[in-house]
Amino acid sequence: MDFNSVWAAMEECQRLNLTKSIGVSNFSCKKLTDILAIANIPPAVNQVEMNPMWQQKKLREFCRANGIFLTAYSPLGANGTFWGSDRVLECEVLKEIAKAKGKTAAQVSLRWIYEQGVGVIVKSFNGERMKQNLGIFDWSLDEDELKKIDELPQSRAVTGVAYTSKYGPFRTVEDIWDGEM
Ligand SMILES: NC(=O)c1ccc[n+]([C@@H]2O[C@H](COP(=O)([O-])OP(=O)(O)OC[C@H]3O[C@@H](n4cnc5c(N)ncnc54)[C@H](OP(=O)(O)O)[C@@H]3O)[C@@H](O)[C@H]2O)c1
Numbered sequence: 001m002d003f004n005s006v007w008a009a010m011e012e013c014q015r016l017n018l019t020k021s022i023g024v025s026n027f028s029c030k031k032l033t034d035i036l037a038i039a040n041i042p043p044a045v046n047q048v049e050m051n052p053m054w055q056q057k058k059l060r061e062f063c064r065a066n067g068i069f070l071t072a073y074s075p076l077g078a079n080g081t082f083w084g085s086d087r088v089l090e091c092e093v094l095k096e097i098a099k100a101k102g103k104t105a106a107q108v109s110l111r112w113i114y115e116q117g118v119g120v121i122v123k124s125f126n127g128e129r130m131k132q133n134l135g136i137f138d139w140s141l142d143e144d145e146l147k148k149i150d151e152l153p154q155s156r157a158v159t160g161v162a163y164t165s166k167y168g169p170f171r172t173v174e175d176i177w178d179g180e181m
Helices: 003-015 029-038 057-065 092-101 105-115 127-134 143-150 173-177
Strands: 045-049 069-073
Touching (some): 003 029, 045 057, 057 069, 092 143, 105 127, 105 143
Parallel strands (some): 045 069
16 A cells, blocks of 8 residues: 555645545554655544543554544444444443443443543434433543543454455554554
8 A cells, every 4th residue: 555645645635625634544653653754744633443442542642742633433332333342332340430420331431532632433323322422521530430441451343354465455454553453
């Protein structure tokens, strides 16, 4: 994959006012470093998997230091998809915090992401759950709750295996995530 040429073409789109901003998705710190080295316009955003079970601490720090806004996809763990599971919504720690606050585990997860200064891209086809997912702005998590979430065991849902091929740009998952597993 010739990322540099693709990025140059995306910069041209912005210069031509075809888009307001340009960004990337699923980029590791290494891929961001490579793009920043050649970019005239740095990526405005990097959209990656993030939720309490995959907190992206290193990437968050890197993006903050480089002025790249991070947005979180699969913020509830993508339950119901082929790659996701109920491990966020059924997480005992999140459920306990939710119970104590009169919220749902989904709201605790979304609020935690929001408190990290990260954008949230949550998906629901259900009107009630859409409302629930918007109800995260008038309360906050306390220090003890944040500490418990911070200590949750980490693993990603999107492993990337489905995107590897010996004929393609990513032969292994290592090629996709650059060791940031
Ligand atoms: N850039 C990328 O590589 C990438 C990869 C994956 C996903 N994405 C994008 O990220 C967005 C969201 O991620 P996602 O769909 O993977 O996962 P998600 O938002 O974590 O989870 C969606 C699932 O959670 C359910 N849900 C939503 N709100 C809920 C609530 N309050 N309580 C309980 N269940 C709830 C939804 O069901 P209902 O619809 O029935 O409510 C759906 O099954 C999507 O728009 C997707 O396109 C981007």
